[in-house]
Amino acid sequence: MKAPQAATLAGLIDSVGSPVCVGLDPVFERIPREVTGSDPAERFKSFSNGVLEAVRGVVPAVKFQSACYERFGWRGVRALEESMARARELGLAVILDAKRGDIGISAEHYAAAASNAGAHFVTVNGYLGSSGILPFLERGLGVFVLVRTSNPDSSRVQSQILQSGGTVSHILARLVEELGRGFSGGDLSDVGAVVGATQSAEGQELRTLMPDQIFLIPGFGSQGGSARDILPMRRKGHPPARAGVLATASRSVLYPPDSGSDWKQNIRDAARRFADEVRAVLQ
Amino acid sequence: MKAPQAATLAGLIDSVGSPVCVGLDPVFERIPREVTGSDPAERFKSFSNGVLEAVRGVVPAVKFQSACYERFGWRGVRALEESMARARELGLAVILDAKRGDIGISAEHYAAAASNAGAHFVTVNGYLGSSGILPFLERGLGVFVLVRTSNPDSSRVQSQILQSGGTVSHILARLVEELGRGFSGGDLSDVGAVVGATQSAEGQELRTLMPDQIFLIPGFGSQGGSARDILPMRRKGHPPARAGVLATASRSVLYPPDSGSDWKQNIRDAARRFADEVRAVLQ
Numbered sequence: 126m127k128a129p130q131a132a133t134l135a136g137l138i139d140s141v142g143s144p145v146c147v148g149l150d151p152v153f154e155r156i157p158r159e160v161t162g163s164d165p166a167e168r169f170k171s172f173s174n175g176v177l178e179a180v181r182g183v184v185p186a187v188k189f190q191s192a193c194y195e196r197f198g199w200r201g202v203r204a205l206e207e208s209m210a211r212a213r214e215l216g217l218a219v220i221l222d223a224k225r226g227d228i229g230i231s232a233e234h235y236a237a238a239a240s241n242a243g244a245h246f247v248t249v250n251g252y253l254g255s256s257g258i259l260p261f262l263e264r265g266l267g268v269f270v271l272v273r274t275s276n277p278d279s280s281r282v283q284s285q286i287l288q289s290g291g292t293v294s295h296i297l298a299r300l301v302e303e304l305g306r307g308f309s310g311g312d313l314s315d316v317g318a319v320v321g322a323t324q325s326a327e328g329q330e331l332r333t334l335m336p337d338q339i340f341l342i343p344g345f346g347s348q349g350g351s352a353r354d355i356l357p358m359r360r361k362g363h364p365p366a367r368a369g370v371l372a373t374a375s376r377s378v379l380y381p382p383d384s385g386s387d388w389k390q391n392i393r394d395a396a397r398r399f400a401d402e403v404r405a406v407l408q
Numbered sequence: 409m410k411a412p413q414a415a416t417l418a419g420l421i422d423s424v425g426s427p428v429c430v431g432l433d434p435v436f437e438r439i440p441r442e443v444t445g446s447d448p449a450e451r452f453k454s455f456s457n458g459v460l461e462a463v464r465g466v467v468p469a470v471k472f473q474s475a476c477y478e479r480f481g482w483r484g485v486r487a488l489e490e491s492m493a494r495a496r497e498l499g500l501a502v503i504l505d506a507k508r509g510d511i512g513i514s515a516e517h518y519a520a521a522a523s524n525a526g527a528h529f530v531t532v533n534g535y536l537g538s539s540g541i542l543p544f545l546e547r548g549l550g551v552f553v554l555v556r557t558s559n560p561d562s563s564r565v566q567s568q569i570l571q572s573g574g575t576v577s578h579i580l581a582r583l584v585e586e587l588g589r590g591f592s593g594g595d596l597s598d599v600g601a602v603v604g605a606t607q608s609a610e611g612q613e614l615r616t617l618m619p620d621q622i623f624l625i626p627g628f629g630s631q632g633g634s635a636r637d638i639l640p641m642r643r644k645g646h647p648p649a650r651a652g653v654l655a656t657a658s659r660s661v662l663y664p665p666d667s668g669s670d671w672k673q674n675i676r677d678a679a680r681r682f683a684d685e686v687r688a689v690l691q
Contacts, residue, residue, distance in 0.1 A: 152513070192510055192517035198489055198524060203482035224509045226533045227475055228559045230435070234475035241481060250509045252535045252554060254561035271535060276511045278537035282579050288569040293576055296565050 128310035130245045130267030131339060134218045135313060137185035138366040143400040144407070146186040146220065148343065148375030149173050149208070151193050155380050157388040166200035169193070173208035176379060177215055179389040180396040186218035188341075188373055206242045213243040220341070224271065226250030232260035240264050248319060248341070251297050255304055258316070262308050267315040272297045273331060275321025275344040294327075298334040309337050312367060317341055320358060322350025322372070328358035332369075336360070340370050345399070346377025352406040365407050372403050411593035413528045413550030414622060417501045418596060420468035421649040426683040427690070429469040429503065431626065431658030432456050432491070434476050438663050440671040449483035452476075456491035459662065460498055462672040463679040469501035471624075471656055489525045496526040503624070507554065509533030515543035523547050531602060531624070534580050538587055541599070545591050550598040555580045556614060558604025558627040577610075581617040592620050595650060600624055603641060605633025605655070611641035615652075619643070623653050628682070629660025635689040648690050655686050 138144045151169050160175065162168030177187065189212075194205035212219045221244040225235040239247045239261070246267040249258055261268045273283055273294045283294040298318065305316035314337045320328060322344035331340070340358050344350035352372065360369040381395035421427045434452050443458060445451030460470065472495075477488035495502045504527040508518040522530045522544070529550040532541055544551045556566055556577045566577040581601065588599035597620045603611065605627035614623075623641050627633035635655065643652040664678035 150514070190514055192508075192514040192521075195485075195521045196517035198521060199482045199486035201521075202478075202485045206481055224533075225475075226507050226509055226535075226554075228557070231433070231473055231475035234479035238475075238478045238481060238484075250507075250533050250535055252509075252533055252565055253557050253559060254564045254566075256559050256561050271509075274511070274536050276536060276539050278539050281537045281583060282535055282576075283537075285576070285579055286571040288571050293565075293568070293579070296568055296576070300564060 128308055128313060128315040129265065130315050131313040132310055133245060134186060134339070134371070135366040137216070137218050141183065141185050141400065142365060143184070143404040144365050144368060144371050145184050145400045145403050146188050146341070146371050146373040147176065147180050147184050147378050147396055148188045148190060148222070148373050149176060149193070150190040150375040150379065159388055164200065166197045166204040169197065169201065170204035170208055173204070174211050175389050176392055177208065177212050177217065179393040181215045181217060183393060183396045184400055186220060186371060187212050188220040188222045190375070191221060191223040209243045218245050219243055220246040220248065220269070222248045224248050224250050226253055226257050228253050228256040229260070232257055236261045236264040236266060240266055246317070251300055255300060258304055262304070262315060267317065269317040269319045269339070269341040270297060270301045272301060272318040273320045273324045273327060275323045275348060275350070294331070295334060298331055301338060302335045305335070305337055313337055313339055313369060319343070322354045323348065325350070325354035325357055328354070332358055332360070338369060341373060342370060343373040345372055345374040347375070352402045355403065355406060359407065365404065368407060374399050411591055411596060411598040412548065413598045414596040415593055416528060417469060417622065417654070418649040420499070420501050424466065424468050424683065425648060426467070426687040427648050427651060427654050428467050428683045428686050429471050429624070429654050429656040430459065430463045430467050430661050430679055431471045431473060431505070431656050432459060432476070433473040433658040433662065442671055447483065449480045449487040452480065452484065453487035453490055456487070457494050458672050459675055460491065460495050460500065462676040463661070464498045464500065466676060466679045467683055469503060469654060470495050471503040471505045473658070474504060474506040492526045501528050502526055503529040503531065503552070505531045507531050507533050509536055509540050511536050511539040512543070515540055519544045519547040519549060523549055529600070534583055538583060541587055545587070545598060550600065552600040552602045552622070552624040553580060553584045555584060555601040556603045556607045556610060558606045558631060558633070577614070578617060581614055584621060585618045588618070588620055596620055596622055596652060602626070605637045606631065608637035608640055611637070615641055615643070621652060624656060625653055626656040626658070628655055628657040630658070635685045638686065638689060642690065648687065651690060657682050
């Protein structure tokens with residue numbers, strides 16, 4: 126099997142019917158009062174595990190923002206590892222959003238760490254070229270390479286026009302597509318791309334450059350992206366599991382408006398609304 | 409003071425007379441037999457602390473390759489944090505080579521983690537633009553932004569020619585220079601650049617684009633760079649502490665040929681040879 130992680134993800138999307146992902150970007154100040162713990166990292170773990178139990182069966186995948194946990198030093202990293210293991214136990218696809226970007230043996234180390242922690246996919250920065258990406262694939266992980274990010278100032282680098290035509294982000298898109306051929310199941314590839322929801326205007330062109338890629342699309346909810354932004358990026362004529370998109374929302378699901386119900390139920394409801402919304406636009 | 413970290417580094421370079429840095433990229437298989445520990449991470453810490461004691465007073469700075477430690481999960485991160493604290497105690501400038509590259513609050517988290525661990529500088533990936541770099545500076549850290557890396561396949565991205573002239577790496581160089589103006593002590597800036605020793609042919613042009621930047625230059629020793637490669641990159645007419653270069657060697661210092669002496673003395677001798685070599689070419 127040449128794209129084991131893409132196949133796992135497609136299977137999970139199939140079972141819930143919507144290609145969405147909940148981002149775990151916990152921020153200390155916003156964790157519900159009911160969640161306790163002996164130190165900040167323990168509280169993070171309790172909250173993360175509660176979120177995982179809440180979204181299980183509603184969404185196929187979760188994305189851990191490594192920075193939120195690393196902020197608390199090694200105790201935070203321990204909490205991250207334990208929650209990633211729990212996500213895997215619960216049958217969720219696990220994306221480690223660490224945006225790692227080193228080469229050679231250092232990239233191998235990062236890949237080993239992510240793999241040992243239970244990740245299926247890792248987000249990776251491709252500015253250093255293929256030697257920053259291949260070690261993850263050679264470990265059997267899937268990757269999402271940063272191609273076009275959602276922050277407004279990303280254009281300063283990513284939208285510069287090349288002499289040969291296209292933009293800097295297209296260099297990355299071509300690299301992703303090329304590497305992806307070696308890790309493709311004849312349909313979707315284990316080499317995916319990060320494309321921000323707010324970059325929807327460029328989505329169609331990026332899809333042409335990367336036909337077999339899964340686009341990890343952050344920026345929904347709080348960051349202003351809407352489900353409709355997926356449309357130009359999807360692979361047309363495919364069912365949700367093969368549409369090559371994975372829409373990601375973090376804050377809008379983790380911290381929904383208080384509905385009076387249990388905090389986990391509240392998060393489960395918010396995850397369901399997000400999944401339904403994305404399912405609806407893809408039909 | 410607008411460039412506190414550059415000033416600290418310059419002071420330390422002044423006191424030893426050579427702008428060099430020893431990279432701590434420990435690999436389990438190559439740690440001397442004499443170094444023991446209850447688990448791999450503990451052995452890493454013992455080795456790292458031994459290296460720090462050996463190079464103290466011989467070199468002004470050390471660079472920790474985060475990946476080597478992260479490979480061992482949270483225990484590795486704990487060892488990294490403890491060794492970084494030790495480096496700071498010993499009066500060394502501490503560079504965390506983590507190549508972090510995220511934006512907004514995630515970048516703030518990474519900055520907080522690096523700062524809490526005792527880093528003076530962090531290596532950062534600028535593909536996402538200034539919002540991936542500024543949070544580190546706002547925390548009071550110095551940064552080295554990846555501009556031109558030493559791996560051969562980096563040209564695939566970094567050497568592409570722009571319609572407006574110059575290469576992709578020049579976009580990053582200009583961004584670094586611009587951001588650097590706000591964090592400059594009127595001489596050197598807290599916003600530095602990573603430029604591989606093997607990219608010496610482009611060094612002079614990059615120096616023109618980044619006059620006030622410290623270039624962190626990895627790739628000496630095992631990776632084939634020689635002290636002479638620094639010459640086109642240095643700020644001409646300045647003493648070593650203000651020459652804007654920091655030459656980095658890792659494996660050639662950490663694992664020198666066995667001379668029969670104590671392993672720490674052996675590393676100290678290798679660090680001294682490296683420092684002498686760089687001092688000599690700058691004179």
